[in-house]
Amino acid sequence: MENKKIGEIFDEIADIIEIEDSKRIFEIRAYRKAALTVSELQEDVADILRKKGIDGLMELPGVGKGLAEKIKEYVETGRMRKYEELKRKYPIDFTGLTKVRGLGSKKAFRLYNELGVRNMKDLKAVLKKKKIRGLEGFGEKSEEALGKGVESVEAASSRMLLGTALPEAESIIRKLLESRLVERAELAGSSRRMKETVGDLDILVISEKPEKAMDFATKIEEVESVMLKGQTKSTVWLKIGLSCDIRVVPRESFGAAMQYFIGNKDHNVKVRQIAIREGYKLNEYGLFDKKGKIVESENEGEIYKILGMGYPVPEMRENRGEIELAMQHKLPVPVSLKDIKGDLHVHSANSDGANTIEEMAEAAIALGYGYIGITDHSKSEYVANGMDETRFKKYVKEIDRVNDKLDGRIRIFKSAETDILRDGSLDFGKAALKDMDYVLASIHTSLNMDKDSMTKRMVKCIESGDVDIIGHPTDRIIHQRDPIPLDLDRVFQAAKDNDVVMEIDGYPERLDLNDENIMKAREYGLKFAIDTDSHRTQHLRLMRFGVGTARRGWLTKDDVINTSGVGKIAKMFRD
């Protein structure tokens, strides 16, 4: 997969054009946009090229003929002539250096030209020798800032999991509100859109005393250091290794600011184009008419309404077709957390969970659920204390006992997260499967098969007639393990033909299926189960991450089976 590398190359070309002739601003932007598109793309550009040729590449937003040719050249030869020519003139690791906050292409070039800095290692060396402060236009402060920037880069090696970042943001917001210096504080940015990983946090506040609010915000205990602090905007570095922007916004333009800062960028560009077409101008201060008179700014929803659009929830704002549907007032009503009636992927101490079945059930009752499915591991998962048939029989009896004891306060379904073996068969025999209310099947082992074999393994399992739900279908773990190679078109078609449900595993490291794959599966008309894969009682609360991911994939309540009550779902499994 060369997507990331190609993205970096395009970014470096943009850096170099910026040095040579910064007036070519739109060409620079074109390279940057394409860099972002390609590096964030889930599908391998080489696959696109193989399936649809150069036209397939040109379908990517921001990629035209010129850049498509360059991608093709790189995929086929491993080289890009234009890039290599430029790099001979400027042998600078822009990709590494410009990750340092405050260091862009121009300053990086000056450091190279005047101090010979080519990469992070050189930068650290000249920082240590305090050489930078001697350069014209640089001073002691810029040198210190660069030093801090280098530390931050080393601390934050990648984007942070939403599951880590979101609770942190909520804690900061709570403290801001408790201070009474702000009357409103809301999360914006990619975390508001529930993107699986986030690069930073964006918090918008309304305050009568902006300076005091900024003072307070920069001193919250989560803050490690203050990167910049102004009258209306501060950026702080958090102890967890993430930067956080806090902006004070006037009350009267809060809605416009939310719309602007929730993003994403592509979504906003399109909305602003629509505003222009309708005779308005939209920015973070409001929606203005031709005379520059403010039409709406307090309420985000009203802005969309005036533009003739339905209201897309933040999770949908990725420019993946939601704007077009909003214009036609055909946006789906996305599933929400309150629609969820139960959790169908829950572990207990019978395999690798921390709590008993009864404790998990009590925790589910506290959440207002009507049912949970206990899905402990099967024997192949010996590292996770998986059950053999003998233990499984005892486990089934135990679930019966707890069901009796809880006396209808909740229904506990009997299941097991049954391993899909290398040949596509299941890790439990027919007798055990018959004792389950439903069968959840997952792949955990033999992950290094080729795509065709892996796909056959999954499809065979789906076609067996023994399976109800496929757990975490791609088996990826964010930042740790790539998705297993699957031809998802074949998998989803088989699932549709055999009425097999796809799981959205809401555990923040998994989020599997992810948003893009959900959208693809939805096209096949599949049903989904949003689960938590809980291993302790507290994990049951992770459901919101699964729901967020489902909303990013445009799912409605009807697409999700565990929005049904206990009676309906029990019947669904029996049939």
Next chain:
DNA sequence: GCCGTTTTCGGCCCGACTGTTTTCAGTCG
């Protein structure tokens, strides 16, 4: 270099913050 309900040319976001500039360039989002 990309793109198209202003369509094959002429647009393409700009405001906030910082440092060291005395009026602005660079960077960021």
